[in-house]
Amino acid sequence: MSLKYSVGDLTIHRVIEQESPFFPALEFIPGLTAEVLAENRAWMRHAKALDDADTLILCFQSYVVKTPHHTILIDSCIGNDKSRPQRPKWHMKTDDTYMRALGAAGVSVEDIDFVMCTHLHVDHVGWNTRMENGRWVPTFPKARYVFAKQEFDYWTEQNAKAEVPPFADSVLPVVEAGRHELVGNDHQIGDHVRIVPTPGHTPGHVAFAMGRGKDDAVFTGDLIHSPLQTLYPELSMKFDVDQAIAAKTRRNVLERYCDTDTLCCTAHFPSPSVGRIKRKGNAFVCESV
Template identity: 65%
Template sequence: MSLKFQVGDLTVHRIVELDAPFLPALEMLPGLTPERLDENRSWLQPHSLDANDTFILCYQSYVIQTPHHTILVDSCLGNDKPRPRPEWDMKSDDRYLRALSDAGFSVDDIDFVMCTHLHGDHVGWNTRLAGGAWIPTFPNARYVFGETEHATAAAAHHVAQNAAYADSVLPVILAGRAEIVKDDHQIGDHLRILPTPGHTEGHLSFCFGRQADDVVLTGDLIHVPLQTRYPELSFARDKDPVQAAVTRRAFLERYCDTPTLCCTAHFPSPSVGRVTRWGDGYRLQDID
């Protein structure tokens, strides 16, 4: 399993917290037909699709080292947090922090935590429980939230309390560690924001590289490899499935047949590759 990639002057590390079955394929992608699933089962199994036709997801962060900063993108599930799925709920293992350490980092080494969006499986390690209170896990980091994404999440939390916002976003803001930014925000000459709405209103992807997009982090604009071949297949829990499909195809076309390394949030290992064309769709081609 590849956990480290070198691209130009960037080093990319995968920090894997969990691999687990998620939802039955026909439930997760409502536009998917049994016939189309049958046509693709041979290449989906066993890594992306299990014997019960349930999609398997990888939950992971990426740490990108630029010449100037160490940047963590999306902080996975976290420990001690009430969540709606049993494999996410009140976790207490050390896999995530051990994976971070195995990659050569401590929590003190992270300069920025970038959040593609504010769902619970992408912000969990933003904070940790200490003395009965939630404190930022990465004490020296600035946490970057998109303006639209944060405004939408905060408004929803005001109407009905959201556990992920309460335990993994709000404590960061109250600690004075958050930066709420517009879509034109950049960090140095190596990180730019690419708006990718659909899964949520303010969903963002992140582009790394000095003069070109050498590496791009997709977040949840795409969840499983079958959506690469058929970008019109939107996730049942996308906020705007039509917009998500448009965004996904535009993203894949943008990077198709280019040197850009695409790092997905939930694809099975190796999770990264370069976009190539496959009929009317695309595929993520593994790199050597």
């Protein structure tokens, strides 16, 4: 299994925190029927995207991208010491899996120049902070943390109504430390990093396109969760805040990168998680590289 990819002048490392059965397919994707699941069960199991109990297998990971100028971490996964009682596998975790995976990619927390969040859900911001002397501090001390303003504003509003734990413990401490940047959809970092607006999963969800002058790689965040959704882009998942917009966005992005050389780096597809989008009839497949 490859954890490292090179494309253009980018080097990309996968940093895996967990990979396991996560949610029953028919529950996770409300529009999925038993018939469609049956038609796709064989290849999904072969791809290790579905287990014998019809539970979707998801990977939870970050990507470290080295451009000629910067070392960038995309989405910071689940984190340790976080109170997540609804998710036993994430609750008050104390393992060293993530930090070991970061080390295996040849990177220390001090090496990260930017942390970029596709959105601010619990499994994408967890390692933004870590517990130190009883308080949350930025895990990556030299990094600027890049949040899409629309996404940040949405969660600020939600948090004002009732505390949103991942926002309170993994986003606000970064703001209090003065390490964050709120950016619009036209934001770029040098000539290598651009924002692709991808609303639907959350109102301000974004993907990141990277490469000098062209999109050598795109990091999709939660635009798409399972390989099944490349074949059926209209199938949205239960946690999409607007399932219709999510479906439209998904098809548009798959169309944009279809039959190009752009590496599609997904957040949650089972390993190897990275591939190129190819057309298949009126839909798509993600061919592993």
